[in-house]
Amino acid sequence: MGMSRQNNAQFAIEFIVLIAFMFLIFVGVIAIVTSKVLEAQENERQNIAEGIATLAKNEIDLARSVSDGYSRTFNLPNKIEGNSYTIEIIDNRELVVNYIDKEYVLFLQENIVGNVNPGANIITKVDGFVNINP
DSSP, X not given: OHHHHHHHHHHHHHHHHHHHHHHHHHHXXXXXXXXXXXXXXXXXXXXXXXXXXXXXXXXXXXXXXXXXXOEEEEEEOSOBTTXXXXXXXXXXXXXXXXXXXXXXXXXXXXXXXXXXXSEEEEEEEETTEEEEOO
16 A cells, blocks of 8 residues: 555656646747747838838939939828838938837938928929929
8 A cells, every 4th residue: 555655646746747847848939939929020020111211212212313303202101000100311311210119221322302201202303402392
């Protein structure tokens, strides 16, 4: 009888240790999956900010490459996936997009005047200068 009780106690301890070990592995896997999901969301936000900046820069580059008298209206989305963002040109040199917690900066050529906004934008080229929303 004494041996059977000892085996049962041994088995119970081993079972508890096994359950604890499996729980730790489960928590570790969940932590890894969660960090990968957060990293993917962060990369997506960075790509969205980069995409908006590239869209605006392509319009500016197009206006720079054509002759004087060019005029065009282009649209940037008002919101992306329900989130608002800011876009601005600083010192006529830097195109800066802020989307949620991400910032993306593109450097522009000379002779840019004005600022870009979400929504409709008018871009013209006069006397060699690209004017945005004059």
